[in-house]
Amino acid sequence: MKNDVKDALNGGFPIFIGYVPPAIAFGILSKSCGITLLESFLFSAVVFAGASQFIALNLLMTGMGPGGIILTTLLVNFRHFLMSAYLSTQIGKMAKQYIFLIAFGVTDEIFSVLSFSKRKLTKTFVFVLQLSAYSGWVSGTVAGFILGGFLPEILTKSMGIALYSLLLAILLPELKTSTKAVCLVIASGILNTVLIKLDLFPDGWNIIVCIFVIAFAGSSFISPKPKKIQKKGEKVHG
Amino acid sequence: MDNIILLILGMAAVTYVPRLAPFFLIGSNRLPKRVDDFLKCIPVAAIGALIIPGVFNAVPEEPLAVICGMGFALIIGMWRGGIIIPVIGSVATTYLILLLSA
Numbered sequence: 001m002k003n004d005v006k007d008a009l010n011g012g013f014p015i016f017i018g019y020v021p022p023a024i025a026f027g028i029l030s031k032s033c034g035i036t037l038l039e040s041f042l043f044s045a046v047v048f049a050g051a052s053q054f055i056a057l058n059l060l061m062t063g064m065g066p067g068g069i070i071l072t073t074l075l076v077n078f079r080h081f082l083m084s085a086y087l088s089t090q091i092g093k094m095a096k097q098y099i100f101l102i103a104f105g106v107t108d109e110i111f112s113v114l115s116f117s118k119r120k121l122t123k124t125f126v127f128v129l130q131l132s133a134y135s136g137w138v139s140g141t142v143a144g145f146i147l148g149g150f151l152p153e154i155l156t157k158s159m160g161i162a163l164y165s166l167l168l169a170i171l172l173p174e175l176k177t178s179t180k181a182v183c184l185v186i187a188s189g190i191l192n193t194v195l196i197k198l199d200l201f202p203d204g205w206n207i208i209v210c211i212f213v214i215a216f217a218g219s220s221f222i223s224p225k226p227k228k229i230q231k232k233g234e235k236v237h238g
Numbered sequence: 239m240d241n242i243i244l245l246i247l248g249m250a251a252v253t254y255v256p257r258l259a260p261f262f263l264i265g266s267n268r269l270p271k272r273v274d275d276f277l278k279c280i281p282v283a284a285i286g287a288l289i290i291p292g293v294f295n296a297v298p299e300e301p302l303a304v305i306c307g308m309g310f311a312l313i314i315g316m317w318r319g320g321i322i323i324p325v326i327g328s329v330a331t332t333y334l335i336l337l338l339s340a
Contacts, residue, residue: 014325039242046250056249066245074252079284081256086280088264103258108288113321115281154340157297158332161304164293165311165328167285172315174282184282189290196291210287211280218279219272 004124011113012132014169018109018162019050019136024151026053027144033057037145044141048104048134052076055203076204082211083111090114091121098123105130109163116170180218188214297332302339307332 023044030040035057043053052073059069084106091102102123110133114121143150151159174181188210195206269277297303310331311324 011321014321017325017329035242039246042243042246043249046246047253049249049253052249052253056245060245066241066248069245070248070252073249074256077253078256080253081260082280083284084257085260085264086277088261089269089274089277093266099261100258103261104254106257108284112281112285112288154333154336157300158303158307158329158336160298161296161307161328161332162325164289164296165308165325166321167289168308168311169315169321169324171282171285171289172312173319176316181282184279185286185289188283188286192287193291207284207287211283214283214286215276215279218283219275 001124003119004122005128007117007119008125008128009132011117011170012129014162014166015109015113015129015133016136017159018166019133020140021151021156021159022050022054023137023140024144024149024156026050026057027141027146028148029054029057030141031145031148033061037142040145041138041142044138047073048137049073049077049080049107050137051204072203075202079108079204079208079211080106080111082208083108083115087111087114091126094123098127102126102130105134107133109133109166112167112170116174118173184214184218187217297336300332300336300339303332303335306335 026044027040030043031037035043043056047053055072055076056069059072084103087102087106091099094102105126110130113129114126117125119125149156171181171185175185191213192206192210195201195209201209293304293308294301297307307328311328314320314327315324
């Protein structure tokens with residue numbers, strides 16, 4: 001129990017650091033869009049989905065109706081469907097009442113920390129991790145709305161690196177031991193870069209295409225560990 | 239404005255349902271090996287695309303700060319592992335570079 005909390009804070013604090021600057025920016029932007037403090041707070045507290053909240057504000061300003069904004073939000077956040085699909089294989093046995101809460105907090109960063117955590121995903125660990133990320137997002141939003149850009153600009157800018165160094169730090173132990181993981185990460189990054197340049201898909205779908213293509217390739221063309229015994233007649237993958 | 243509240247609720251619903259549904263669709267069912275292998279590759283595939291190319295613009299128009307910050311996280315992460323120190327260190331390194339180049 002004690003270790004659950006400690007380990008969760010270890011992963012949760014970096015997410016907190018990473019969430020605060022964009023949350024402050026969201027608070028400031030929502031104020032300038034003529035939204036009330038309560039509404040700005042509710043955006044972050046009830047939706048809890050970074051990029052889609054910014055997109056919603058932009059669309060609101062262009063005069064788009066709620067239907068269009070909600071549809072866009074569905075598209076932008078649909079990647080979490082795939083992330084939850086993975087997580088369900090890891091924590092599917094947890095009691096249903098906890099699943100309802102845990103599912104609410106499946107963001108990119110929480111998913112990343114959970115999926116590479118070497119420890120058992122107990123409910124205390126998952127909740128404390130999610131709560132530390134959530135508190136950063138919600139408190140940052142409120143602080144930004146009320147105080148404006150109260151952090152020094154250089155600090156805010158440098159905190160922009162936190163979410164990326166977090167993802168790298170999570171990934172490193174896997175990259176150190178698996179050439180396959182290195183190949184898949186780079187391939188996914190290249191594919192994503194190309195897709196963004198081509199600009200074929202709506203917001204949020206480049207990453208979905210990347211996950212599908214790369215995970216499919218990873219599971220079919222590169223076998224993770226050569227099997228010691230091959231069944232007769234079974235094809236051996238390259 | 240009631241409209242905004244309705245919008246928030248609608249956005250919350252279409253965000254929450256896709257996050258929740260897989261837990262019930264998959265749950266603790268045994269999956270075919272093919273599907274299980276696919277799901278196992280999701281984290282690596284997702285994080286690759288979450289990092290690249292976004293990281294190059296992590297600190298807009300300050301590529302040197304990004305390289306030093308991520309370089310710090312890479313070196314400390316390779317050497318000692320962990321999460322907090324690489325992350326805090328990368329922010330501090332980036333801060334220092336921005337301060338010096340300002």
